[in-house]
Amino acid sequence: MDLEPKNASAEEEATETASSAASEGNEGNESSSETASSTSETDESAGSSQTEEQTDWQDRYLRLYAEFDNYRKRTMRERVELIRTASRDSIEKMLPVLDDFSRAEAASLELEDPVALKEGQHLIHAKFKQLMEAQGVKAMAVETGDVFDVDFHEAITRIPSPELSGKVVDVVESGYLLNDAVIRYAKVVVGE
Secondary structure (H helix, E strand, O other): OOOOHHHHHHHHHHHHHHHHHHHHHHHHHHHHHHHHHHHHHHHHHHHHHHHHHHHHHHHHHHHHHHHHHHHHHHHHHHHHHHHHHHEEEEEEEHHEEEEHHHHHHHHHEEEEEHHHHHHHHHHHHHHHHHHHOOOEEEEEEOOOOOOOOOOOOEEEEEEOOOHOOOOEEEEEEEEEEOEEEEEEEEEEEEEE
């Protein structure tokens, strides 16, 4: 008889231990479900911040791309405008010479004196030459007997000339320099 009460109390203790373990397990389960729930919330907020960051980078990229495209278009327009108006200053400075030629042509119809015509042409030529020199254009000094130089001369033909072999025999068309850079080669006949 003594055994039964002991067994009953042992069973009660085992039941209480199991029940307390179960309640602790439930608390652990609740805790783990809370942890899982907070982890999923953290994942969602991390995912949300990643998409916000990705959207921010995409927005920055699109703005930068648009800004670069606008810059490219603007510089293209400026370049086209510069090319269209690059020679404007030089042309404006040549207009008085054109006016002089127009006046000379009108005067030549009424004028019978050839000396006056030659003097007018000479004055216009001198004015134009001075204008070109002011712009940095000057004629190359090429004379018969100069050594042929491919950096300044263009040979249009060769003729037999033992005394001027490899030298300029005749200048067909003058060459010009713009600020010491060749803009037109002198066309010459070279001896061989």
